[in-house]
Amino acid sequence: MNAPLRRGRDGTATRVRIETEALRLFAEKGVDGTSVRDIAQGVGVSEGALYRHFHSKEELARELFLSRYAALAAEICAIDATEGELDAKLTDVVTLACGLFDAEPALFAYLLIHQHDHLRHVPEAPEANVVAAVERMLRRAGVAPARAPLASAMALGCVVQPAVFALYGRIEGPLRARADVIARAVMGVIGSMRGG
Structure with a gap:
């Protein structure tokens, strides 16, 4: 307000x-x-x-989470709206996430560490929900609806876990320098989930 x-x-x-x-x-x-x-x-x-x-501090914390999480979801939706193959879109999403981590580590850490406090308040709309945005992207690319939730969780895990290691000093240097490797891992996971 x-x-x-x-x-x-x-x-x-x-x-x-x-x-x-x-x-x-x-x-x-x-x-x-x-x-x-x-x-x-x-x-x-x-x-x-x-x-x-x-x-209140709690209102500030919730508003920060929801607004920043929605901004990231909107960027993922914008990538999804572009022409191109899923692999290129996934690479763009991974590059976006890695770039966010490198540019704003405090924001990334906040979203990551405090998600459990706020995710239940996130709207279901893909434009405000990172998980829903990734899930919709995968469904549009041929991942079966029944498999899309697990596929999106696994894809996000491929991005989030390296970020966690970077936050705690287990991976040094900019995460964006590893975006191609992370994107290939995401594509491998998604490739195993497509079809049947």
Whole structure:
């Protein structure tokens, strides 16, 4: 919920700073380990100013997750809407995910580590749901509807597990440098799920 207009400012810049600092802290310390005071101090605003943008830390955490998760799902849907073979689309999705990890590790860590707190609140629509977006892409490419949920889970696992290892220092360097290898693994999994 946006703050009302005051003195010619709409608070958008402050809201963005709050979200950026909250993501960093949530990824580093967890939602439970982060206080409203921590976020406010990191941004350089009072706790009251933070509450003008978000009613609670939990609302902030949920909104951050849902909005960022939906943005990723929308990008996957845009890739799916392009012309081309499934292998090229899967490579583009893997490259997108690896690029997100490299560019915004705090966001990726937050989405990954806190998904269990928020996934039940994610709409079913593919445009807002990463799993549904991948599943729809696979069904459109010939994966049987009964197999699509498992195929999408396995494909996402091929991307997520290397990201987990990178988060914890088990894989060094940019994840995007490994996007082709990860994409080939995803294609192998999907190839085994197509047909019958």
